[in-house]
Amino acid sequence: MHQRPAARRDTALWTLIIASAAxxxxxxxxxxxxxxxxxIREDLGGGLGDLEWTVSAYTLTFAVLLMLGAALGDRFGRRLLFTIGLCVFTAASAGAALAPGMEALIAARAVQGLGAAIMMPLTLTLLSAAVPPERRGVAFGVWGAVNGLAVAAGPLIGGTLTEHLSWQWIFWVNVPLGAVLVPLALLRLDESRGPFPRLDLPGTALVSTGLFGIVYGLIRGNGDGWTSAPVLGGLIGGTLLIAAFVGYETRAVNPMLPMRLFRGRAFSAVNAASLLMFVGMFGSIFLLSQFLQDVGGYSPMEAGVRMLPWTAMPMIAAPVAGALSDRFGGQPVVVTGLLFQATGLALLALVVSPDLSYPELIPSLVVSGLGMGFFFAPTAGLVMSSVRPEEQGIASGSNNALREVGGALGVATMSAVFSAQGGYTSARAFVDGLTPALWTGTAAVLLAAVAAALVPRHTGRVRDKDAPHQDPVTA
Known part of the structure; x- marks a missing residue:
C-alpha cells in the first residue's frame, strides 16, 4: 500500500534528519x-603508538567493515541494521568515556568503528529509498554539508569539550544523541531491503587482518625495532594477506571489492589519489594538533580554533570547486587541489620551529584548506562517472573505504617517521620529528596529484549532471 504524498514527505524529512544526525x-x-x-596521554599514560591506535582503531575498522555493513543492511533490513549500528556506536562511545586505560580506550574505539561501518553507509541507502528521485540532490546535499561540518568542527569540538569539561566528553556527547536517535529510527524510518548477495566473509577477514598487520608493523617499528619478529611478521604477513585478498576477490562470485572496477584507468587513478591524499592529510593533522599544544602552548580549545583555517576552508572552497568542475571537468580541479594541499604541507615543513608564532602558520593552513576543498568537491563525480550506473554504489563505498584506510596508514607512517627522528621530550625534539613527517606527507600528496593527472580529462563532465542519482558518500 502506497503512502499518501504528505506521509511520504514526512517520512523523507524524518529520514533526512535521522540520517544526517547519525x-x-x-x-x-x-x-x-x-x-x-x-x-589523553597525560591522563592515561602510554606513548605515541597508543595515541596512534586511538585514531587508527576507529578508522581501520570503519574502513574494512564499511562495505560489509552495507551488504548486511541490504540482506537483513536497512532500518534494523542501521539501528543496531547506532546502538553499537553509542554503547562503544560510553565505553570509551569510561575507559580506565589505553587498552580499554583503543578497544572501545575499534567497536565504535564497527558501529560506524554498519550505520554510515545505510544512512545513504535509507535516504535513497525514502526521498523521491527529483529531491535526492537536495537531500544528499544537506547530508554532505552536515558531514562536512562534522569534519571541519571535529578538532574545535574536541578541544572545547576537553578544555572545559574533560576528554571523556568527546565520547559522552554521542550518548544522548544516540539515545534520541534509536527510538526515532524505529518509529520514523521505513524498512527497506536491497539485493540479497552472499556475504563476502573470507574477503572481509583477509583485508581486515592484512591491514591490521601492516598498521601494527608501522606503529611498532621504531619501538620494537624494524627487524624484530612481531614487526616483520606484521608487515610481511599483512602484505601477503592483502595480496591473497586481491587474488580471492578476482575469483569471488560476490566480492566485497570487485577487482574488475580497477581495470578502468579513471577508477584506479582516482582511488589511488584518494588513498594517498588521506595518507598525507590525516597524518599531518594528527601531528599538527599535538604540535599546537605541546610546542605552541595552546589549550585544547585554542588549538582547535587555530586549526580552522585548514579544516573549515573546504566549506568555502567547495562551492567554487563545484562550479569550476561543471565548466572544466573534475580532473583538473582535483589535480589543482592536490597541488595546493602539497604546497600547504611543504610550507608547514619549512616554517615549523620551537618558537613559531601562529601568524606564521596561517598561510600554510589556508593553502592546505583550499586544497582539501578543491579535492573533495569533484571527487565524488569522478568516482561515479568512472563506472557504470549499476556499479555506483559499490564504487562509492570502495572509495570511502580506501580513504579511511589512507587515514590509518597516514597516521601510522608519519608517526613512524616522527618517532624515528624526534619525540615528546622537548620542543626541539618534537620539531625534529615533525619536519620530516610533514615532508613525507607532502610526498604522498604529490604522488596523489600524479595519480589524479592520469584520470582522463572527460571523466565526470557528463554524469555530474545526474547528481540526484549519485551516492555522495565520497563527498
Whole structure:
C-alpha cells in the first residue's frame, strides 16, 4: 500500500534528519579525538603508538567493515541494521568515556568503528529509498554539508569539550544523541531491503587482518625495532594477506571489492589519489594538533580554533570547486587541489620551529584548506562517472573505504617517521620529528596529484549532471 504524498514527505524529512544526525556522529569521531590526544596521554599514560591506535582503531575498522555493513543492511533490513549500528556506536562511545586505560580506550574505539561501518553507509541507502528521485540532490546535499561540518568542527569540538569539561566528553556527547536517535529510527524510518548477495566473509577477514598487520608493523617499528619478529611478521604477513585478498576477490562470485572496477584507468587513478591524499592529510593533522599544544602552548580549545583555517576552508572552497568542475571537468580541479594541499604541507615543513608564532602558520593552513576543498568537491563525480550506473554504489563505498584506510596508514607512517627522528621530550625534539613527517606527507600528496593527472580529462563532465542519482558518500 502506497503512502499518501504528505506521509511520504514526512517520512523523507524524518529520514533526512535521522540520517544526517547519525552521519554527523560518525564523521565527527574521525577528527574529534585529535585535539584531545595530549590530555589523553597525560591522563592515561602510554606513548605515541597508543595515541596512534586511538585514531587508527576507529578508522581501520570503519574502513574494512564499511562495505560489509552495507551488504548486511541490504540482506537483513536497512532500518534494523542501521539501528543496531547506532546502538553499537553509542554503547562503544560510553565505553570509551569510561575507559580506565589505553587498552580499554583503543578497544572501545575499534567497536565504535564497527558501529560506524554498519550505520554510515545505510544512512545513504535509507535516504535513497525514502526521498523521491527529483529531491535526492537536495537531500544528499544537506547530508554532505552536515558531514562536512562534522569534519571541519571535529578538532574545535574536541578541544572545547576537553578544555572545559574533560576528554571523556568527546565520547559522552554521542550518548544522548544516540539515545534520541534509536527510538526515532524505529518509529520514523521505513524498512527497506536491497539485493540479497552472499556475504563476502573470507574477503572481509583477509583485508581486515592484512591491514591490521601492516598498521601494527608501522606503529611498532621504531619501538620494537624494524627487524624484530612481531614487526616483520606484521608487515610481511599483512602484505601477503592483502595480496591473497586481491587474488580471492578476482575469483569471488560476490566480492566485497570487485577487482574488475580497477581495470578502468579513471577508477584506479582516482582511488589511488584518494588513498594517498588521506595518507598525507590525516597524518599531518594528527601531528599538527599535538604540535599546537605541546610546542605552541595552546589549550585544547585554542588549538582547535587555530586549526580552522585548514579544516573549515573546504566549506568555502567547495562551492567554487563545484562550479569550476561543471565548466572544466573534475580532473583538473582535483589535480589543482592536490597541488595546493602539497604546497600547504611543504610550507608547514619549512616554517615549523620551537618558537613559531601562529601568524606564521596561517598561510600554510589556508593553502592546505583550499586544497582539501578543491579535492573533495569533484571527487565524488569522478568516482561515479568512472563506472557504470549499476556499479555506483559499490564504487562509492570502495572509495570511502580506501580513504579511511589512507587515514590509518597516514597516521601510522608519519608517526613512524616522527618517532624515528624526534619525540615528546622537548620542543626541539618534537620539531625534529615533525619536519620530516610533514615532508613525507607532502610526498604522498604529490604522488596523489600524479595519480589524479592520469584520470582522463572527460571523466565526470557528463554524469555530474545526474547528481540526484549519485551516492555522495565520497563527498
Amino acid at each position: 552521519g554527523f556522529m560518525a564523521a565527527l569521531d574521525n577528527l574529534v579525538v585529535t585535539t584531545a590526544l595530549p590530555s
